[in-house]
Amino acid sequence: MGDRTHRAENFNVLARDGPLQFLNMVVVRAAARGMVGLVLGAVMAVVELPWALLAVPLRALPPTRLWSVRVTRMLAEADRVRVNRCLGGAIAVGPAGGRASAYVALRGLLGGLGGAVLMLVGVWVVLSWRALSGASGERAEMSWHDPLTWTAFVVLVVFLAAQALMGLAALERRLAVWGLAPSDKEVLRSRVDQLSRTRAEVLEAVDDERRRIERDLHDGVQQRLVALGMLLGRADRAADRDAAASLFRQAQEESRRALEELREVAWRIYPAALDDGGLPVALESLAESSGLPILLDYDVPVRLGPAQETVAYFVICEAVTNALKHSRARRVEVEVRRSDGRLLVRVSDDGVGGARADGRGLSGLARRVAAHDGRFELDSPAGGPTALRVELPCA
Incomplete structure (x- = not known):
C-alpha cells in the first residue's frame, strides 16, 4: 500500500511540475533517506562494536548462550530494516544462521567508518563556514582569485564526500546481503522443505x-x-x-x-463448463444455480490456464457453499482480476461470519492454493462480514 502511495505522489508531481522537478524530488528524497540511514548506522555502531566483543564470552557460557544469540539477531534485524528503508535494500528475510554474529561485528566496523566520514564532513563544513564568515575573529582580505579557489575546493570536497557516502551505502547493502539474506543452499533447502510440505x-x-x-x-x-x-x-x-x-x-x-x-x-x-467456456462461463452457471444472489465482477482479458481456472473455481464454489449453508448471507460478491502476473480472487458475503480457515472445506482449499504457490487469506470475524482472498501466479 505504501509503494502505491509513493507511486501516486510521484506521478502527481511529474504531471504537475514536469520532469525536472520530479527528478529533483526523487534525488533529494533518496539522498535524504541515505544520509539518515548512514547516520543511524553510525549510531548503531556504538552499540554493535562493544556487543560484538562482549558476545564472544557470553556465547561460550551455556546459561547466557541463548540470550546472546537473541540479542545478536535483534541487532541484525534492526540493521536489515534500516538498510531496506533508507539505503535501498531489498532483503525480505531476517538474519540467517550463524552469520548474524559475524555480520554484527563487521557492521560495527563499517558503521564506525561511516561515522568517521560523516564527522570529517561535518568538521569541514564548520571550518569552512568559520573561515568564510570570519567567526574565528580574524578575516583576511580576499584576493580576486580566492572565490574561484574556494569554489573549486568546495566542489572537490563535495564530490569526494558524496562518493565516500555512496560507497559506504553500497558497502552496507552488500554486507547486508552477505550477512542477512539466505545463501543459495539455504534457499534451496527451504524450497525443498516447502515442496515436501505442499506435496503432503x-x-x-x-x-x-x-x-x-x-x-x-x-x-x-x-x-x-x-x-x-x-x-x-x-x-x-x-x-x-x-x-x-x-x-x-x-x-x-x-x-x-x-x-x-x-x-x-x-x-x-470437475465442471464441464471449464472445458467448454472457461472460468467465466462456469462462474455464470454457478451464479444461476445458486440459491443466493451472486454479484460477479470478472475482469480477466485472456483465457487462464486449466490449473488456475480449476483452483479459482473451486475456491469460489466452496466460499459460496459456505455462505449458503453456514453464514446466513443474503448476497455474495465475487471479484476475479489479473494484475502483475497474479490472479486475484475475492469472495465476500454479508453473513454472520465466524468461518475458520482450518475447517474441512477451507483447509483443503488452502492446501490446494499453496500447491500452486498461491496465497490464501480469510477474514471472517464474528458477526461478519466474511472476505476470502486468494492470489495465484499466472504468467
Missing part, C-alpha cells in the same frame, strides 16, 4: 476429496437408486393397474432426482 498437504487434500465423493455417492445417489429399485419391485408386484402406474410415476421421479444428484457430484468433481 496435496495428498491429504486428495484423500479428503475422495472421501467426500464417496459420502456423496453413498448418502445421495446410492439411496436414490435403492429407493428406485424398491418402487419398481412394488410396481411389479402390484395387482392394481392404477397403483402400479402411480408407483411407476414415483420411480420416474426418483430416477430424475438420482440423475440430478449424480450431475451435482460430477460437477463438484
Whole structure:
C-alpha cells in the first residue's frame, strides 16, 4: 500500500511540475533517506562494536548462550530494516544462521567508518563556514582569485564526500546481503522443505476429496437408486393397474432426482463448463444455480490456464457453499482480476461470519492454493462480514 502511495505522489508531481522537478524530488528524497540511514548506522555502531566483543564470552557460557544469540539477531534485524528503508535494500528475510554474529561485528566496523566520514564532513563544513564568515575573529582580505579557489575546493570536497557516502551505502547493502539474506543452499533447502510440505498437504487434500465423493455417492445417489429399485419391485408386484402406474410415476421421479444428484457430484468433481467456456462461463452457471444472489465482477482479458481456472473455481464454489449453508448471507460478491502476473480472487458475503480457515472445506482449499504457490487469506470475524482472498501466479 505504501509503494502505491509513493507511486501516486510521484506521478502527481511529474504531471504537475514536469520532469525536472520530479527528478529533483526523487534525488533529494533518496539522498535524504541515505544520509539518515548512514547516520543511524553510525549510531548503531556504538552499540554493535562493544556487543560484538562482549558476545564472544557470553556465547561460550551455556546459561547466557541463548540470550546472546537473541540479542545478536535483534541487532541484525534492526540493521536489515534500516538498510531496506533508507539505503535501498531489498532483503525480505531476517538474519540467517550463524552469520548474524559475524555480520554484527563487521557492521560495527563499517558503521564506525561511516561515522568517521560523516564527522570529517561535518568538521569541514564548520571550518569552512568559520573561515568564510570570519567567526574565528580574524578575516583576511580576499584576493580576486580566492572565490574561484574556494569554489573549486568546495566542489572537490563535495564530490569526494558524496562518493565516500555512496560507497559506504553500497558497502552496507552488500554486507547486508552477505550477512542477512539466505545463501543459495539455504534457499534451496527451504524450497525443498516447502515442496515436501505442499506435496503432503496435496495428498491429504486428495484423500479428503475422495472421501467426500464417496459420502456423496453413498448418502445421495446410492439411496436414490435403492429407493428406485424398491418402487419398481412394488410396481411389479402390484395387482392394481392404477397403483402400479402411480408407483411407476414415483420411480420416474426418483430416477430424475438420482440423475440430478449424480450431475451435482460430477460437477463438484470437475465442471464441464471449464472445458467448454472457461472460468467465466462456469462462474455464470454457478451464479444461476445458486440459491443466493451472486454479484460477479470478472475482469480477466485472456483465457487462464486449466490449473488456475480449476483452483479459482473451486475456491469460489466452496466460499459460496459456505455462505449458503453456514453464514446466513443474503448476497455474495465475487471479484476475479489479473494484475502483475497474479490472479486475484475475492469472495465476500454479508453473513454472520465466524468461518475458520482450518475447517474441512477451507483447509483443503488452502492446501490446494499453496500447491500452486498461491496465497490464501480469510477474514471472517464474528458477526461478519466474511472476505476470502486468494492470489495465484499466472504468467
